[in-house]
Amino acid sequence: MLHDELAEIIAVLRDLGGDHACVEAKRAETKLPKSIRETLSAFANTSGGVLILGLDEAHGFEATGVKDPAKTEADLAAMCSENLEPPLRPLIGTHRFEGVDLVVAEIPELAPGNKPSYNRGTGMTQGSFVRVADGDRRLSPYEVQLMLANRGQPRDDEQPVTGTTVANLDQSLVEAFLSRLRRHRSRAFAHLDSTAALQRAKVLIGDELSLAGLLALGEFPQEFFPQLMLTFVHYPTKSGPDGRGGTRFIDNVAAEGPIPVIVDEALIALRRNMKRRSTVRGAGRAEAYEYPETALREAVVNALVHRDYSGPSQGTQVQVEMYPDRLLIRNPGGLYGSVREENLGVEGTSSARNATLLKILEDTPLPGSDRPICENRGSGIPAMLAAMRDAKLSPPRFADDISTFTATFPNHTLMGEDAVRWIASLSEHGLTDSQCHGLAMLFHEKTLNNQAYRNANDLDSRIATEELGDLVARGLLVPVGGRRYAQYNLAEDVAPAATDDPAPVKRRADRREDILIALGDGEATRADLVSKTGLHDRTVTRWLSVLLRQGLIEATEKNLRSPNTRYRRTPQRTFDEG
Structure with a gap:
């Protein structure tokens, strides 16, 4: 880790007044705190993170340091190797900061095939942790089981269901399924009779139905598994039931049957409860649901x-x-395999927990259609994101917490009149469409990260990083969490006071005068100017480039990227002349 990055992370901790999801600071003058094992396990089981030893959180993250950094490094490395299973191999180093020594460890996330990381002394069930917000939470036995199952290919969907036979199948679904198999996969299925074809497709395991076969083609799977269904509830308020009016819900549906029927009934319930909004299209108006049906399906x-x-x-x-402001879809079981929150939406990214069920549904049509339930091509979430972009809506937010996965759809137009008026009030020239979309997302939400920005604009990671960096340099966004774990908030001087009635922003977009005043009659490095002005490093860098181009300052070295380069005002020109 670079010193500048460490300084940035500590500055964020002090601003937040607490630890970050990916950063943990602990006081450790003479020995390692006992809770370090929990933090190491939690970082390894989540998304990795940074452990800083020598900061006192109780006193505003004061740099108290470690007395013997070499011994602390050795003790930490031994703990990672001897007390954690599997052994961890973090990058550990000592940094001089504010006159004391800090020991910093960068803990990588374990591969799915090696999770969970746990403390050997307490065992897997009691010694496995996960990072939640700024703390470490012990994994439940169910979450531990999920991680163990994710080490290989789960086969729960292939298990035979005791007491079932072909008589429990929906004959119309079976006929459509077999017809499609024989048309599209003739080499494997055209010459087989119905029973043999169902066995080859693993709808039948011997004479009994597999769980996948029952769920995809069964007449009424809930006879055997009452809770394997979908529930839909439409609440009257943003927080749920209306306690004052006594209205618990506006609509309540239990969608049962095989998966094709559940999907159909869920979409019927959603259509019945969605409002329609008018949008201007060309010379007329077009009616559209609050949420695009493609995304919901x-x-x-x-x-x-x-x-x-x-x-x-x-x-x-x-x-x-x-809810009035959002739609939430939640399922048990988090993401599986190589799929992570950060690569959701990347075309072709797919890892099937229920491979047999997915394969059956690939050849099972939706009721009244020849279109299959799913394509098994990793195209579901990209299609969802594209539908939201086409409707000018904010992309869904995804949350994976091991035991559940949640997709939340915000109920607002991304570039509504209020958002457009607010962006115009920023008086920033040269913003790209995607940067305007990112600002509009922050107008409606509290934070933004690289993945959400990419999903909203269909950009690759490199371009998204460049554009977000430009917004930081313009002073519009403030990164939180350090470069590697960055989220972005609106700068205080641009955030609207209230989204219901956003007032025009009054801000100083031009920072040339701040830089020139900080330079005075002397010389200063970029780091000096960051310290004197309180501006972000990217903002200082941007305006230094402007001042150099206008001839108002000059550099002492040709290599402007060097941290040793110093800047001074040019005597022949003034700010007004520039």
């Missing part, structure tokens, strides 16, 4: 197909909750 299918079907989760249904 893909989200519902994803929840049903990729949920966990192991024994401990068979009492939990897929839940769809509609």
Whole structure:
């Protein structure tokens, strides 16, 4: 880790007044705190993180230091190797900061095939932790089981269901399924009779139905698994039931049957409860639902197909909750395999927890259509994001917490009149369309990260990073969490006071005078100017480039990227002349 990055992380901790999801600071003058094992396990089981030893959180993250950094490094490395299973190999180093020594460890996330990381002394069930917000939480036995299952290919969907036979199948679904198999996969299925074809497709395991076969083609799977269904609830307020008016919900639906029927019933319930909004299209107006149906269908299918079907989760249904400001779709079981929150939406990214169920549904058509339930191509979430972009809506927010996965759809137009008026009031020239979309997302939400920005604008990571960096340099955004774990907030001087009635922003977009005043009659490095002005490093860098181009300052070295380069005012020109 670079010293500048460490300084930035500590500055963020002090501003926040607490630890960050990916950063933990602990006081450790003479020995390692006992809770370090929990933090190491939590970082390794989540997304990795940074451990800083020598900061006192209780006193505003004061740099108290460690007395013997070499011994502390050795003790920490030994703990990672000897007390954690599997052994961890963090990058550990000592940094001089504010006159004391800090020991900093960068803990990588473990590969899915090696999780969970746990403390050997207390065992896997009691010694496995996960990072939640700024703390460490012990994993439940169910979450530990999920991580162990993710080490290989789960086979829960292939298990035979005792007491079932072909008589429990929906004959119309079976006929459509077999017809499609024989048309599209003729080499494997055209010459087989119905029973042999169902066995080859693993709808039948011997004479009994597989769980996948029952869920995809069964007449009424809930006869055997009452909770393997979908519930839809439409709440009257943003927080749920209306306690004052006594209205618990506006609509409440239990969608049962095989997955094709559940998807159909869920979409009917959603259409019935969605409002329609008018948008101007060319010379006329077009009516559209609050949420595009394509996005909702893909989200519902994803929840049903990729949920966990192991024994401990068979009492939990897929839940769809509609509120005035959002729609939430939640399923048991987090992301599986190589799919992570940060690569959701990347075309072709796919890892099937229920491979057999997915394969069956690939050849199972939706009711009244020849279109299959799913395509098994990793295209579901990209299609969902594209539908939201086309409708000018904010992209859904995804949250994975091991035991559940949630997709939340905000209910607002991304570039509504208020957002457009607010962006115009910033008086920033040269913003790209995607940067305007990112600002509009922050107008409606509290934070933004690289993944959400990419999803909203269909950009690759490099361009998204450049554009977000430019917004930071313009003083519009403030990164939180350090470069590697950055989220972005609106700068205080640009944030609207209230989204219901956003007032025009009054801000000083031009920072040339700040830089020139900080330079005075002397010389200063870029780091000196950051310290004197309180501006972000990217902002200082941007305005130094402007001042150099206008001839108002000069550099002492040709290599402007060097931290040793110093800047001074040019005597022949003044700010007014520039």
